[in-house]
Each structure stands twice: as structure tokens, then as C-alpha cells.
Amino acid sequence: MSGAFAPNLERPADDGERCFDEAASAQMERFVRDFGRMYRERNEALREVTRAHHAALLQLSAAADLKDDDTGVHIVRIGYLAEALAMALGQTTGYARMLRKAAPMHDIGKIGTPDNVLKKPGPLNPEERQIMNCHAAMGAEILGRAQIPVFRMAAEVALTHHERYDGKGYPHGLVGDAIPLAGRITAVVDFFDALTMDRVYRPAFSVEVALEMLAAERGRAFDPVVVDAFLARAEEINALRCKITQECPSFDALIDSP
């Protein structure tokens, strides 16, 4: 074939290797380079949008936490403790980091829980209990609309952090490993951190008592493997808890640190 409309797109290179016509090749390279630039700019924009979205959702989680009489540092601790526990369980660094960023938003749904239920001093009646329990699904609803992996994980944690290993939890009564690992980990660190914190209705439990209470729920509320990993490194995890309380890392640090 010959002629202007049927150009031969291949030419032999100097060393005999197969290659395209020089001009066609140069043009293709331009296309690919431009496409690469758009791809990287897309990723950069996505990073920025994700950051802003994450920061806003953490603020909302902090607001829900304040409504619940906490100081706000509780949710930051949950992130770092969940990360440490995930590492202790042999999960990848990537998974553990993502959990650090996702777990603090587990109670975001409490933003929608009425104060007369959330702040009721005594025990809840069945109707109030039902309203209270809605915070898991509400949280998942708020978090779960994005395709970004960290928010998917956050939604999963919000939905499942009140499931129990023995199947008596809510909202779905999932049993054992049917509860996602992220939810099983967050449930344990949330339990421990809540116990070792002063509340309006009681002073903090000592670390020793909190660990005993955790051990008592092994295989009941919590995954025995997760509890064992926690207990095996209790000292280290508690030191981290104290460090976070003291240093009180910002949300920016929570999002950005490696």
C-alpha cells in the first residue's frame, strides 16, 4: 500500500526493532503526556476534595461528641487506638492508617439523636432505646454517599460498631466474623476509651478495672481475637491513650500524618 491516505505507520528503527512512524509516534506521546497530566491533576483535585470533606465530617463528629458530653479528644483517641490495634492484629499499614482516619466518625449519627434521649440521665425506655440505636444507621447514611475508600470504611464502622460478636447487637444482629473487622476493632477501643474517661454520671474507671471489664466481654460483645490482641498490648495501647490525651493532635494531624 502507498499514497498519502494510507501511510505506512511502521518504520524499522536503527537497531532493527519495530517502531512507529516518527511523526505518529511523537504525536501519540504528546497525547499520552497530556492525558497523564490530566490524570495527575484529577488525583490532586480528588485529594483536596477528600480532605475538605473529611475535615467537615470530623467537625460534625466532634459536634455530635460534644452533644454527648465528651470533650472531643475522645474521637481522636479512637482513631489512633484503632490504628494501633489494627497493627497489633497484623493488618497492613494502609488498612490501619485508613482506620485511624475512619473510626473517629463512628458516632456521627448522634448529631441526629434528640437531646432528651442522648442526655437522659437514667436508663432509656424501649422507645428511647430504639431512637438511640438509630444513630448507627444514620451515621452510615451521612458517611456512605462517597465512593472514596476512607468514607466507605467510615460508613461501615458507623453501621457496625454496636454489633456484638454473640449476635445480640444492633442494628442487624450480625454474628462473629459477619461483623466487618473495622467495626469489631472500633467497638473494642470505643468501649475501653469510654470506660477510662470521666463522665457526668460517673468518674473514670481505672485502667485495670477497664481491662477486666473488656476481658469479661471476650467472645460476648467482642471478638476474642481482637480482645486478646488488645490485652496482649494493653500497656502500649494505654500509653498511647495517655499520649493522645496530653498532646491532643488536631484533625489535620489525624488526616495528614503518615
Add this chain to the structure above:
Amino acid sequence: MWCLALPIAPNALERPLAMKKILIVEDHMDIRKLLRMTLEFDDFEIHEAATGDAGWALARELCPDIVLLDVMMPGTLNGLDVCRRIKSDPGMLHTKVIMLTARVQAVDKEAGMAAGADDYLMKPFSTLQVLETIYRMESAL
């Protein structure tokens, strides 16, 4: 909320973990170059070979994480031969092989899979599919 057509790298939103080593084995100089440019969208350590024989030698030396492997190549080893060798090498148990094939018959896909390939891509390759396939392999590593 967001629906994205372009693939999201596992590390696109995170700081990169260890950089993955990728070997391109392809006898067409410009196809090789376009593949390299595509991989340069991300942070990979990229190596190239122009024949099956050179590819196998380089694979043994580098123990790459992922090999992009053309089927039809001049020399004593074609892509399927190289794939079989990689897959039976105890030093490359973690290595994922993606076959690149211009032919579209199911027979070739089967031959590739029989040789132990983890996935395959049709030429002309799609830039997005190359990245998607690599990200999929990467998250399985």
C-alpha cells in the same frame, strides 16, 4: 456523591507505601514507550526488555512485582514461555503476570491462563485498563 470513571490508585489519596517494581517485556519499541509513559502517571519503578529472552533474564535479576508481557516476540522464548518460567520460579512467587495480546481469540486467553498468567490485556491497550489492572494486582500483593 462522587462517581469517577477514571481508576483511583490505592495510594492516590494516601502517602505511597513501598514503590512497586514493574517489568515491561515487549518487542515493539514505541508500544513499550507508551506503556512506560502510562505507568509514569503513577510512582512505579519501571524496567524494560525487548525480547522474551532478555525479559526472562531481567525478571530473574529483579524479581519484579508485576510483569507486563507481550505474547508474540522474536527470539527463543515467547511470552507464554516466559510466563511459565516466572510462575514456576520459587523466587517469584509474589510476581503477578499480565499478558498483552493483540489476538482476540478465546484460545489465546486460555493459553495465557494455562501458562499461569494472572490477567491479560488486549492491544491496542487502554491506558485506563492498564492502570486499573495494575492497581487490582497491587492490592492483591
